[in-house]
Amino acid sequence: MKLVIPKQHGAWAMLIIPFLLNMFASHPKWGHLFLFFAWLFFYLATYSFLQMIKLRKQNLYLKSFILFLIFALLFVSVPLFNEPSLFYFGLSLLPLFCINVYYTKTKNERAFLNDVIAIINFGIGGLASFYYGDHTIDETAILLFSLHFFYFFGTILYVKTMIREKHNIRYKYYSWLYHVGIVFVLLLSQYYAFAVAFLPSAVRAIVLYGKKPKMKTIGMIEILNAIYFFFILIMFEI
Known part of the structure; x- marks a missing residue:
């Protein structure tokens, strides 16, 4: 049986980093391992479900969805038994997931708002890890x-x-102003470690703009940048 595995490099960073940051910032315990695999398999299950809606290949994606969902439910049973309140974190994801479904059904899953919702989704996973x-x-x-x-x-x-807005000059300035602005604000606020964590993002946003790296190269750069961000926060702030 061929399983459906997401190929978006950025999504893996968004899945893993907030979970681990919050785990280390709280009190890590063995149950976190079960919670992480539950979070991983729920992500894989929802991805398969959304692909099933988008591409209408029921057999391929339905099998992956069911299998991943079973694993997710098995893994989450352990932390949920110890901490039943985790259920409410899952409940809070449902309305956000409905927005994902809407954008998928309208074949507009790359919409800016849908991307922002994804960040919030993964952030809630991090909050659950901390809780x-x-x-x-x-x-x-x-x-x-x-x-x-x-x-x-x-x-x-x-x-x-x-990629999608590479010829849109407004996005260039939005990106540059945002990246430089957030480093500047953090420095002014004397959050120096946070500024250091965000600095490479500003550099790559400006230096790499207009270049034509392959999609895989862009993805790998984002993974390395996310790992750097993670370790800076771990070393200096947690």
Whole structure:
């Protein structure tokens, strides 16, 4: 049986980084391993479901959806037994997922709002990871959610300037102003470690604009940048 695996490099970074950041910022425990695999398989299941809606290849995607969903439910049963309140994090994802379904059905899944919703979705996964470790959502969790959102929002702008909106001069300036502006604001606010974490994003948004790297190269650069962002926060702020 051939399983459906997403090929979007950026989505993997958005899936993993907020979860791990929040896990380390709280109190990591063995149950986080089950929670992570549940989160992974729920993502794979929803991806298969959306592809089934988009491409209408029922047999191929339905089998993957069912299998991934079964694994997700099995893995989530352990942390859910220990922390039943995790159910509400899953519940909060449903209206956001409905927006994803709408954009998929209208064949406009690359819409800017849909990308922003994806960032929020993955951020909620991070909040669930923090809550599972600390049994609360405090200022640290909100800070990490915000940093995750601001980082990947910049990624959306940058990727659009490199691919779909590469001839749109407005997107270029949106991207440049955003990336430089956020570093500038962080420096003025004396959040120096955060500014260092965001600095490579600003550099690559400006230096690589107008270049024509392959899609795979763009994806790999984003993965490396996300890993850098992750380790800067781990080393200096968590």
